[in-house]
Amino acid sequence: MHIGFIGLGQMGIAMAHNLLKNDHSLAVHNRTRDKAEPLIRAGATWASSPAEAAYEADVVFTMVSDDAALRDVTMGELGLLNGLSEEAVHVSCSTISPDTARQLAQEHQHRNSRYVASPVFGKPEVAQAGKLWVCVSGETTAKEDVRPFLNLIGQGIFDFGDDPGAANVVKLSGNFLLGCAIEAMAEAFTLGEKNNISRTSLYEFFSTTLFASPVYKNYGKLIADEVYQPVGATPALIRKDMRLLLDEAQKALVPMPFADIVFQQLTATVAKGKTDIDWAGFAGEVSEKAGVVRPKS
Structure with missing residues (x-):
């Protein structure tokens, strides 16, 4: 499976490494390329924009700092929505407002792609060990489709229903x-x-x-x-x-x-x-x- 990953802070880079270790192909993007270098050396490919990271991906993870950053990498001129295929899933792990999650879910629905809210609990060292606690909410089949990927980063997944804002x-x-x-x-x-x-x-x-x-x-x-x-x-x-x-x-x-x-x-x-x-x-x-x-x- 092909994965896109956007946002390579301490948490993001640890999560991306665990996805890469499991024989998935991985395209990564960050505001600064230097943070991506360890992943590139491990086999990931560099994407020059969020849209490029999402191109032909089955699932795209985002782990960015706040609502504004997530809106930008999702809906901006070079946002992931401009590269995401129909039926592909955007998994948002960022801590954002519930209303932003709901708005993004609607945008994905209009583009025939899917959105799953998936914020996590755990420090960077927990992320490195693949032992995060993962909360999810959103459309049922989308959650089922991304569960195998979430199992690679977490020790437990907890489902809070269909409302995309609930997990946040x-x-x-x-x-x-x-x-x-x-x-x-x-x-x-x-x-x-x-x-x-x-x-x-x-x-x-x-x-x-x-x-x-x-x-x-x-x-x-x-x-x-x-x-x-x-x-x-x-x-x-x-x-x-x-x-x-x-x-x-x-x-x-x-x-x-x-x-x-x-x-x-x-x-x-x-x-x-x-x-x-x-x-x-x-x-x-x-x-x-x-x-x-x-x-x-």
Whole structure:
């Protein structure tokens, strides 16, 4: 089968490698070609535009930063819709607004192609291992047709129905839950620290007893050590997701005060120019507001 892949950030390049390993032919496109070089050396072909990446593809994956970027690579002058064959499927793995997903699904329907929303959960190292958690929504036969490809990048696929926007509601909700967990751990660990209890001891206790889950184990270690490396997603990227979540909440008349707290913490982090840390680094705002001063390195 022939696959197109557009968007080669940390997540995209890891996902594309797993597709390439399974004897599919792969055409790749990114705004900058240098990020595609490892894939080209591994056997992928370079496409000079999204339309070229989609040409004669059975399925095209996109993994780009936001709604505007996805609209551009899909519907722009050289967008994938101008190269995609009838009945081919566009699998969108980006974190975008549910309304954008619905709009793109309609555009594909007008062109006799198909659209599946497929946002994922997992950091780049999880993507490299092919162990992402995959959410899907959209037209039933299209989801069935792309399932073999999704099995190559994920350890589990969860179907949220026919509404193309549904999987993106789930993705935004999941990022909200992660943000609340990060904020909660930051507050608890800082309270302990100010009472002469080490952050590490709190982390070790809670992550092995009451909260023995991947989120508390993985993000908890970053927060306890206050070392926000390696970078999975940046504060600016997840701030965008929280903005989309709050917009959706407003439309649905759902009060989400905790979401606003996470959004404001991320806003402060971005405003300070912290671009080279994982998004969990917004936990540092809690320590700072509590007057915890770290020695300068």
